[in-house]
Amino acid sequence: xxxxxxxxxxxxxxxxxxxxxxxxxxxxxxxxxxxxxxxxxxxxxxxxxxxxxxxxxxxxxxxxxxxxxxxxxxxxxxxxxxxxxxxxxxxxxxxxxxxxxxxxxxxxxxxxxxxxxxxxxxxxxxxxxxxxxxxxxxxxxxxxxxxxxxxxxxxxxxxxxxxxxxxxxxxxxxxxxxxxxxxxxxxxxxxxxxxxxxxxxxxxxxxxxxxxxxxxxxxxxxxxxxxxxxxxxxxxxxxxxxxxxxxxxxxxxxxxxxxxxxxxxxxxxxxxxxxxxxxxxxxxxxxxxxxxxxxxxxxxxxxxxxxxxxxxxxxxxxxxxxxxxxxxxxxxxxxxxxxxxxxxxxxxx
Numbered sequence: 001x002x003x004x005x006x007x008x009x010x011x012x013x014x015x016x017x018x019x020x021x022x023x024x025x026x027x028x029x030x031x032x033x034x035x036x037x038x039x040x041x042x043x044x045x046x047x048x049x050x051x052x053x054x055x056x057x058x059x060x061x062x063x064x065x066x067x068x069x070x071x072x073x074x075x076x077x078x079x080x081x082x083x084x085x086x087x088x089x090x091x092x093x094x095x096x097x098x099x100x101x102x103x104x105x106x107x108x109x110x111x112x113x114x115x116x117x118x119x120x121x122x123x124x125x126x127x128x129x130x131x132x133x134x135x136x137x138x139x140x141x142x143x144x145x146x147x148x149x150x151x152x153x154x155x156x157x158x159x160x161x162x163x164x165x166x167x168x169x170x171x172x173x174x175x176x177x178x179x180x181x182x183x184x185x186x187x188x189x190x191x192x193x194x195x196x197x198x199x200x201x202x203x204x205x206x207x208x209x210x211x212x213x214x215x216x217x218x219x220x221x222x223x224x225x226x227x228x229x230x231x232x233x234x235x236x237x238x239x240x241x242x243x244x245x246x247x248x249x250x251x252x253x254x255x256x257x258x259x260x261x262x263x264x265x266x267x268x269x270x271x272x273x274x275x276x277x278x279x280x281x282x283x284x285x286x287x288x289x290x291x292x293x294x295x296x297x298x299x300x301x302x303x304x305x306x307x308x309x310x311x312x313x314x315x316x317x318x319x320x321x322x323x324x325x326x327x328x329x330x331x332x333x334x335x336x337x338x339x340x341x342x343x344x345x346x347x348x349x
Contacts, residue, residue, distance in 0.1 A: 018306070180197075
């Protein structure tokens with residue numbers, strides 16, 4: 001087994017591997033047997049962090065498949081999987097989705113969601129429990145183009161945060177969750193959750209799971225500063241920009257059985273500007289003899305605010321390709337070329 005030095009999330013958070021296996025395709029694009037083989041392969045490579053969510057699988061996400069991914073992971077654990085080596089994170093769905101339709105994501109809903117995840121996963125305790133996206137709204141997933149924070153209700157938002165934090169604290173005391181985290185959050189959100197946690201004696205958020213890649217670096221400024229000063233770490237999802245940085249869609253093609261085959265716009269990542277940016281990064285990898293997947297992941301891993309990089313794969317072969325490059329490092333020349341490309345293509349989607 002390859003050893004990978006762990007990182008701590010938050011001042012007193014869990015120790016996790018800097019790589020995390022994402023599982024959102026388990027149950028749709030990835031069948032249970034392949035999903036179990038992926039967990040085994042990741043563990044063998046030293047990846048001991050696993051992320052899921054109650055609403056998974058996706059591509060597509062449907063009411064009929066809610067909870068299936070957690071059930072598949074639970075089946076792996078019940079079948080003799082090594083629970084002691086894994087840090088398992090899951091997430092409570094935010095408003096507007098097929099989970100608990102019509103109900104606000106309040107403290108009572110959090111408790112219900114935790115109980116459901118524990119049951120499906122077959123766990124007594126969830127290592128990291130996250131809010132999938134904020135109830136007040138979010139600018140992530142290309143919502144930033146029309147985002148308007150002035151629609152948020154200040155006191156209502158803070159009361160909602162306090163309710164969830166107090167419930168999280170109760171769940172920690174009951175031994176049902178160990179740590180609390182956020183997802184699709186802003187710098188203001190992180191600092192506000194943290195201030196309320198301090199004031200109420202509730203669990204501080206130890207991590208923020210947001211999109212981050214060579215093509216999506218909106219976390220480099222305000223969020224990076226907030227993470228540093230609040231003592232939290234980022235968990236980066238979509239580090240390959242839904243496969244764009246692998247080069248498999250170069251030339252605006254759509255391979256059969258790919259994610260783009262079921263999600264043509266890749267959640268808004270396909271734009272007229274993206275192809276030139278992708279070409280720039282593929283060119284850097286080629287000039288330096290690097291696999292573009294390994295280069296893209298190594299870049300994200302080494303950002304100063306990073307806790308772990310979440311990658312997923314539809315097939316075992318795709319995962320094995322990723323795992324082969326976990327120890328790739330980038331030299332100063334490669335980093336300088338990446339910086340130059342970023343200045344030319346700062347926000348391609």
